[in-house]
Amino acid sequence: MIPEQFEYFAPSTIDEVLKLMVENDEAKILAGGHSLLPMMKLRFAEATHLIDINGVEALKGISDKGDHILIGAMTTESELIVSELLQQKCPLIPEAAKLIADPQVRNRGTIGGDIAHGDPGNDHPSIMMALDAIFVLQSPDGERTVPANSFFLGTYWTELGENEILKEIQVPVAKPNSGYAYTKLKRKTGDFATAATAVILTLDGDTCSSISIVMTNVGPTALKAEEAENLLAGKVIDESLIEEAAEKAMSICDPAEDLRGDVEYKTHMAGEMTRRAIRIALQRAKGEI
Structure with a gap:
């Protein structure tokens, strides 16, 4: 089936993303696309406005912040797998990412998309809950943090509010022993x-x-x-x-x-x-x- 017509945007900054979300009611965020696009094709999801955030560099990357590792929401599964930092300090994430889908999907699919979709079949929700991860959410009003253990409310239902995006995931480094x-x-x-x-x-x-x-x-x-x-x-x-x-x-x-x-x-x-x-x-x- 072919999805309904939609207007496509490709912003390059977080501010642009948030502005587009405010200006366009019921806009959908496109990350890796493996969840949203099939639902649009089946018309289980409608998007009169589609905001592609793949060009937002501020949402990508993995960095060391002492007792925590920061992971941008648009970091791909393949990038998680090859990250030496994660292999050394939080090896559960790359090990689990290897079990997600297949190489084609892992090259495009993102950790943030997997989390924000709220699908109970996705792998990262349970991994993030086990890690006691913290999610950084951003809206036009600023940032807020939500623990992974209180983020998932039901099937396809999360703590993400209106005009809010998942910006970053904060995970504690592995403890000794x-x-x-x-x-x-x-x-x-x-x-x-x-x-x-x-x-x-x-x-x-x-x-x-x-x-x-x-x-x-x-x-x-x-x-x-x-x-x-x-x-x-x-x-x-x-x-x-x-x-x-x-x-x-x-x-x-x-x-x-x-x-x-x-x-x-x-x-x-x-x-x-x-x-x-x-x-x-x-x-x-x-x-x-």
């Missing part, structure tokens, strides 16, 4: 996850001092498994605790039945991805892999 993992089950290259889990944990000796567990595509948003986290924090993690944590994670799953599987199958796979992610993160924290 920490481990990470993003385990993802998908039917084929390029597909969304049937189920996936992001885990970050830190050890104090053999004891788990902190842990984040967040699941992808088994609810209306990425799901933070808080009961599972509380079970493991402050304990020496063994297989019996991992099994208990997986059961608690499964108990909050509410996946939609589709061609990837029914509710029971997806829930079971979410538990399995959680088990695997905890094991891998634990091994990395111990320096075993």
Whole structure:
């Protein structure tokens, strides 16, 4: 199907983007385009005005700010993968980016587009929640920050307000004695996850001092498994605790039945991805892999 007619803009600065959004009601932002353009072709989304932000250099790049790394919203998945800074200081992001879609999509798709779309099937929401990332949002009235854990409100529904864009993502650097993992089950290259889990944990000796567990595509948003986290924090993690944590994670799953599987199958796979992610993160924290 062919999308309806629209007016196209290609600004080069953030100020131009915000001005165009104010002047054009219901304008849509075009980042990588892999989510918006298919929806426009199917006429699930309408855009009488399309604002292409690929020429806004201020929205790109990865930089080190001491205890945080700043990532521009228009940074592509491929740029995340090859970033030596991320590989050294926040390796969960490049590892997870390798599992997103395929090389063609990763060369064009952006971290900000993945986040701002609010699709529960996208991978970055759960990764950002596990990392305790902070999102910098900008509007004509100025900037504000929103924690990733309160940004996603529902399917395609986020904290982004009217005439507001995602400008930057701030992620803390990995702590000493920490481990990470993003385990993802998908039917084929390029597909969304049937189920996936992001885990970050830190050890104090053999004891788990902190842990984040967040699941992808088994609810209306990425799901933070808080009961599972509380079970493991402050304990020496063994297989019996991992099994208990997986059961608690499964108990909050509410996946939609589709061609990837029914509710029971997806829930079971979410538990399995959680088990695997905890094991891998634990091994990395111990320096075993």
